[in-house]
Amino acid sequence: MTSATSAASGQPSPTPYVIGVDTDATSLRDADHLLRELNTGLGLPEDVFGCTHLVAGGGRRRVALSLAARSRVVIDVARDRLRAQGRTVTDGAWDAEGRAVLYPGAAALTGTLTVAELLERSAIERVRVLGAADPPDPATRLVTREFVRPHWQDGTLVLAAMPHIGGTLVPFEDPDPTPCCAGH
Known part of the structure; x- marks a missing residue:
């Protein structure tokens, strides 16, 4: 999910544009709720992937988020809006093994x-x-x-x-x- 090519097939990934969103969530339930809130607030299209990631870096355990889309524009707009809200946003996902909460279908x-x-x-x-x-x-x-x-x-x-x-x-x-x- 973090690169433009699927490791399994070598084919182009359906979601080459990915951002990570740091959070203060400490449970999957809280992170799921936050991800759904962000999705609603950002008005993301249905083909966006939203995942949770267990993170222990930076001296604190938390559940971070990632958003991935086929469209760079969608991710750029989401990044800008999230940063305007004061959120810490980075390029790429926290890891390649995210737990999908939002996904097509x-x-x-x-x-x-x-x-x-x-x-x-x-x-x-x-x-x-x-x-x-x-x-x-x-x-x-x-x-x-x-x-x-x-x-x-x-x-x-x-x-x-x-x-x-x-x-x-x-x-x-x-x-x-x-x-x-x-x-x-």
């Missing part, structure tokens, strides 16, 4: 879909089932829980999923995780 991933439908409707290119050597059958149903957060892996947007009841799958990341040590 994300809004269409609701309810229960087949793996084939998920891949057809969105920028997600592959589904990986934890503990399985092979990809899932395209007809396998995936219960989205209206929370689908794929990750960039080697220039490919991949959704990690896990087995669920009735032979279905669910995205690995839970929309309402139990905080660590909640029962103590």
Whole structure:
């Protein structure tokens, strides 16, 4: 995601223009909320990718953001508007393994879909089932829980999923995780 060429294929990346946005967010939930707020405020087109990145540099742990688009104009305008808001913006993403919150087709991933439908409707290119050597059958149903957060892996947007009841799958990341040590 950080360069103009996909590492996996050597082909031009669909999103060669990328900026990083530093934040004070300390949780993924807060970073997701901030990214959606920024997206709304900036009026970004639907083909923009917005990702979260866990960052420990600069003496503080936080969740930073990146925005990527095919259009340099879109990214230049976003950079200027973010800087005008007093945000720290850099060229490039924090790392190549961002967790996508905004991506083409994300809004269409609701309810229960087949793996084939998920891949057809969105920028997600592959589904990986934890503990399985092979990809899932395209007809396998995936219960989205209206929370689908794929990750960039080697220039490919991949959704990690896990087995669920009735032979279905669910995205690995839970929309309402139990905080660590909640029962103590």
